[in-house]
Amino acid sequence: MKRFAFFPGCLIPARHPAMEFAIRETLPKLDIELVDLEGASCCPDPIYFKSKDKLSWLAVAARNLCLAEELGVDLVTNCSGCTATLSETYHMLHDDPDVKDQVNQRLAKIGKTYKGTSKIRHIATVVRDEAGYEKIRNSVTHPLVGLKVAIHYGCHLLKPSKIMNVDNPDDPSVLENLIRALGAEPVRHRNWYLCCGKACQNEDIPNNMMHDLLGSVHDEQADVLGMICPTCFGQFDHGQMKIAKLFEEDFHTPPVYYFQLLALAQGVPYDQLGFQKQRFKPTVLQQFEEAAAPPA
Amino acid sequence: MTKRQNEDDIVRVDFGFKRLLAETVEGDLANFCYQCGACVGDCPAATYSEEFNPREIMLKVLYGLEDELLGPDSVIWECTNCYACHERCPQQVKPVEIVISLKNMLAARGDAPDVVNRVIHTFETTGRTVPYSPAIDKQRAKFGLPPMGEVPMDEIQALLEPATEGEAT
Ligand code: SF4
Ligand code: SF4
Numbered sequence A: 001m002k003r004f005a006f007f008p009g010c011l012i013p014a015r016h017p018a019m020e021f022a023i024r025e026t027l028p029k030l031d032i033e034l035v036d037l038e039g040a041s042c043c044p045d046p047i048y049f050k051s052k053d054k055l056s057w058l059a060v061a062a063r064n065l066c067l068a069e070e071l072g073v074d075l076v077t078n079c080s081g082c083t084a085t086l087s088e089t090y091h092m093l094h095d096d097p098d099v100k101d102q103v104n105q106r107l108a109k110i111g112k113t114y115k116g117t118s119k120i121r122h123i124a125t126v127v128r129d130e131a132g133y134e135k136i137r138n139s140v141t142h143p144l145v146g147l148k149v150a151i152h153y154g155c156h157l158l159k160p161s162k163i164m165n166v167d168n169p170d171d172p173s174v175l176e177n178l179i180r181a182l183g184a185e186p187v188r189h190r191n192w193y194l195c196c197g198k199a200c201q202n203e204d205i206p207n208n209m210m211h212d213l214l215g216s217v218h219d220e221q222a223d224v225l226g227m228i229c230p231t232c233f234g235q236f237d238h239g240q241m242k243i244a245k246l247f248e249e250d251f252h253t254p255p256v257y258y259f260q261l262l263a264l265a266q267g268v269p270y271d272q273l274g275f276q277k278q279r280f281k282p283t284v285l286q287q288f289e290e291a292a293a294p295p296a
Numbered sequence B: 001m002t003k004r005q006n007e008d009d010i011v012r013v014d015f016g017f018k019r020l021l022a023e024t025v026e027g028d029l030a031n032f033c034y035q036c037g038a039c040v041g042d043c044p045a046a047t048y049s050e051e052f053n054p055r056e057i058m059l060k061v062l063y064g065l066e067d068e069l070l071g072p073d074s075v076i077w078e079c080t081n082c083y084a085c086h087e088r089c090p091q092q093v094k095p096v097e098i099v100i101s102l103k104n105m106l107a108a109r110g111d112a113p114d115v116v117n118r119v120i121h122t123f124e125t126t127g128r129t130v131p132y133s134p135a136i137d138k139q140r141a142k143f144g145l146p147p148m149g150e151v152p153m154d155e156i157q158a159l160l161e162p163a164t165e166g167e168a169t
Helices: A011-015 A017-026 A048-052 A054-071 A080-095 A097-108 A123-131 A133-139 A174-180 A204-219 A230-247 A258-265 A283-290 B015-022 B027-032 B044-048 B054-063 B066-070 B084-088 B095-108 B114-126 B134-142 B153-160
Strands: A002-007 A032-036 A075-077 A120-122 A148-152 A185-187 A224-227 A255-257
Touching: A002 A054, A011 A017, A011 A230, A011 B134, A017 A258, A017 B134, A032 A123, A048 A054, A048 B095, A048 B114, A054 A075, A054 A080, A054 A097, A054 B095, A054 B153, A075 A080, A075 A123, A080 A097, A080 A120, A080 A230, A097 B153, A120 A123, A123 A133, A123 A174, A133 A174, A148 A174, A174 A185, A174 A258, A204 A230, A204 B044, A224 A230, A224 A258, A230 A255, A255 A258, A258 A283, B015 B027, B015 B095, B027 B054, B027 B095, B054 B066, B054 B095, B066 B095, B084 B095, B114 B153
Parallel strands: A002 A032, A002 A075, A075 A120, A148 A185, A148 A224, A224 A255
Antiparallel strands: none
């Protein structure tokens, strides 16, 4: 068992407990152990709080990293925003001794020192690199054969690549391979690289962007839109209702967080995975409950 | 060689504004911009908005056009924070970080949009960006998850205050 400090952030534990449940269900089956981080705060978010005061943002992020350093383990994130904040902090404090000094002066007030000994890993890379696709495939009891999953990488998982260190942002493969390991078919639609637009304060931009993206997923006749970020998920679930009204076009594309899909493929029943709380329910997944693999 | 017709054709650089921007974390990177436009092609805000263009924002930064960058018609909040420009820039300018530095300057003046201020306030008072309510723990219990952990707010608030005078912002 490889151990990691688990940094759930705010959005997943507070708004999407089903996603946290799925993570806690699936990772032990891949021999990955999660240790809770007592006293962790918001990462803080890379959109709003970073816009207020970047040095305070770095200081709070560094405190969260100190908590993992105190446990002597690397830290795993389940939200692309948290990954962005914590990875960027790690890199900036490594590259800029002046900023590191200023952050440590603030941390001294609470008796902490940032050292830079714990790395930040997005959960998608942890399952890819620690478990591997083969082990994921072997953990599947209910293969999702025939399911077409359109992919949505979101922005912060991949960019900036030198900081995120996850995959090639121009031609990534991690999400496709993770989906393939479940027996499903990943679909790279023509707007796969688009952003969810959540941070933009001019509504027209994300509205048009999401409309284009959902349109291209629809054209590919994908069953669901698979993703690994709770912010993107909110945009495509709640936000899709607005798009349907605004453009008088109902693409009806349920978004699905990858680890809920993995849980289903590992045999967790549909009803236990919180899908019924989504605005756009991925009922197409129900058929895989019965389709268990014959015993070997 | 033609001579400039009149003085109005000359753009004057506002060094005072540029010095203020350079005091923000990474605000000094702007000077390396050579206006190639590599940041524009993948920019979703530029693709979907007539008025937003990261190269033009960088040009205004190079000249120090404070009124256009931070005035009421500022487009900087249209940026989607996607980091595509950071990925593309051959000069390591990190245009998105310059945009964020500009937002820091606006926030310091109390001029951030209301929705942004609301999230910031929730974080500064609770240590989280999603406000806590007992309903959250109830939902969590349905999945067999423990209640949300406590955030030691005394520690968070101590970190939000500068440690020394003259610290960068
Ligand atoms: S890519 Fe970099 S150097 Fe080129 S215009 Fe944009 S910010 Fe300037
Ligand atoms: S981060 Fe902002 S400026 Fe940069 S490419 Fe994305 S939307 Fe454009």
